[in-house]
Amino acid sequence: MARNPERRTTLLDAAIEVLADEGARGLTFRAVDARAGVPTGTSSNYFDHRDQLLSQVGDRIFARLTPPPGAIDTAMRPAPGRELLVELMRRAAGRLAAERTCYLGLFELRLEAVRRPELRTQLTKVLRSDLDENIRLHLDSGMPGDADTVRVLYFALTGLLLDHFTVPELHGDRDLDSLIETVVTRIAPAD
Structure with a gap:
C-alpha cells in the first residue's frame, strides 16, 4: 500500500x-x-x-x-444566551456551506451506511461523538436549554441544510440566516 x-x-x-x-x-x-x-x-x-x-x-x-483549533473557544466568549446560540448556528451553517461538497458527501455516506453495517457503525460512532461534544459544550457554557434542546437543534439544522443544498426553493423567500433564527427561537428557551 x-x-x-x-x-x-x-x-x-x-x-x-x-x-x-x-x-x-x-x-x-x-x-x-x-x-x-x-x-x-x-x-x-x-x-x-x-x-x-x-x-x-x-x-x-x-x-x-471540524472547526480550526481555538475557533470554538473564541466563539463562546460572548455571554451565553439565545442570541449567541443563533450566531453559533449561523457559523456552523456557514462552515458547512463553505464545505458544501463535504456536506453532500456526508449525506451520500449516510445513505450508503444503510446498506453497509460497518460504515454505519463507524459513521454512528463519529456522529454520536460530535453530538455528545456539542451537548457537553452547550451545557458547560450555560446556554439556554438542555441536552434535548441541542439534539432538536441538531436535527433541525441537519434537515434545514439538506433542503438548503438540495431544494432551496422550499425556503421560499426566506434566507438561511432568518430560518436559523426562527429555528433557534422556537426550540431554545428564552434566556
Whole structure:
C-alpha cells in the first residue's frame, strides 16, 4: 500500500467530490483517479477495497468539517444566551456551506451506511461523538436549554441544510440566516 500522505489526501478529496457529484454508485477507483488527475490504478495502490475508501472518505469529511483549533473557544466568549446560540448556528451553517461538497458527501455516506453495517457503525460512532461534544459544550457554557434542546437543534439544522443544498426553493423567500433564527427561537428557551 502506498504511503504518500499528500497523495492520499488528494485522492480522498477527489473521492468526496465524486461522492457529492455522482453518489455512492459513482464512487469507483477509476472515477477517483480521473477526478484527482492521477494515472488509472493510483487509488487502488492506496486503498485495498472500496469499503476502506468509503471509511477513509468519512474520516476526511469530518476532518474538513471540524472547526480550526481555538475557533470554538473564541466563539463562546460572548455571554451565553439565545442570541449567541443563533450566531453559533449561523457559523456552523456557514462552515458547512463553505464545505458544501463535504456536506453532500456526508449525506451520500449516510445513505450508503444503510446498506453497509460497518460504515454505519463507524459513521454512528463519529456522529454520536460530535453530538455528545456539542451537548457537553452547550451545557458547560450555560446556554439556554438542555441536552434535548441541542439534539432538536441538531436535527433541525441537519434537515434545514439538506433542503438548503438540495431544494432551496422550499425556503421560499426566506434566507438561511432568518430560518436559523426562527429555528433557534422556537426550540431554545428564552434566556
